[in-house]
Amino acid sequence: MSRGSEWGRWDLHVHTKSTAKNDQFGSISFEDYCIQLFKKALERDIKTIGITDYFSIENYKKVKKFQDEINDQAQFNDDEKKLISKILILPNMELRISPSTGAGSLINLHLIFNPSKIEAIENQILNHIQMVHGNGNKYQLNEYGLKSLGRLYLSEDQLNDQNLALKKGVEQFCIPHTELIEVFEANNNLRSEILVFVANGDNDGVSGLKSHEEILQQQQASAFSLRNSIYQLTDGLFSAKPSDHKYFLGH
Structure with a gap:
């Protein structure tokens, strides 16, 4: 029987214990962090989690190892273990790219990798x-x-x-x-294995480049072209603004 699309709740931006910047998880161990992570995921019926860190996917590997060994965990019952094993865990590397925005921040960009291609992506990308x-x-x-x-x-x-x-x-x-x-x-053979997302806010997003318009015009360059070049690099945007949703749908 053919099936259509199914809705699932995803959270693609989850930082962990030992994240490279602003780690505020205190003295909790990484194992205890993972226990709490998956308990919350079960409570909220999360189907996919993007384990995020700055310039690294090592914490993704630790979470994936915990998931792979979930049957050894006494904190979950058998039904919970089955559900946890079905959650898709994705590596999400958070980068900073130049130029800076008018607010003085570098642009926030994320690379979400196909987890089955990690070794090739690490070595070739x-x-x-x-x-x-x-x-x-x-x-x-x-x-x-x-x-x-x-x-x-x-x-x-x-x-x-x-x-x-x-x-x-x-x-x-x-x-x-x-x-x-x-x-x-x-490395065009691996481009389809990577999703690129960029923030679109005024602080650390592409929209913040608008304040450079005057400077760039003086240099005979176009802020529109710069923004458009970054948009063309990406597969999606991080934005909570309804106006962005309408704009990028062409409305």
């Missing part, structure tokens, strides 16, 4: 995304590259602190959207 620093060196979008970048901002007595180096690297890493376009074009 993420390891080839690079930030060019003012010192002329390039830093890759992986743990080694982020730590190397972060050490540039540490004092000599802090250089051996791996966690601090990674934190500083995450704070500093950003790329122009054209870097993503070039990497995607060079």
Whole structure:
């Protein structure tokens, strides 16, 4: 029997314990965090969860491992374990891209990966995304590259602190959207395995580029063209504004 579309409640923007920025989960262990995550997902009938972190999918891997081993967890009954095993867990990497908005923030962009293609995406996409620093060196979008970048901002007595180096690297890493376009074009076979979402607000979204209109016109460039180029890179927008919904549907 043929079936049509089915509605499901998704949450594609869930940060975890040990998220790279603004971790406010306190002293809870990662395992206890996962227990609470899936209890809430069952309560609210969530079908898909996007595990989100800045410039990394390591916490996604930890949550997926917990889900894969759900039968070993005594905190859930058999029916709950079956439901948890059916929840789709997606890796969602949160990036910051330039240029900055009129509010002085970098643009918030998310890459949601096909979980069955993680190894290929890490090796062919993420390891080839690079930030060019003012010192002329390039830093890759992986743990080694982020730590190397972060050490540039540490004092000599802090250089051996791996966690601090990674934190500083995450704070500093950003790329122009054209870097993503070039990497995607060079690995076109994987482009369909990645969904790109961008924020559309005035603070850290594409709409915030409107305040650059006058400057760009003076430079004989078009803010419209810049915004349009970013929109063309993406598959969807993060926006809670009904006006955005109508605008992008052509109404």
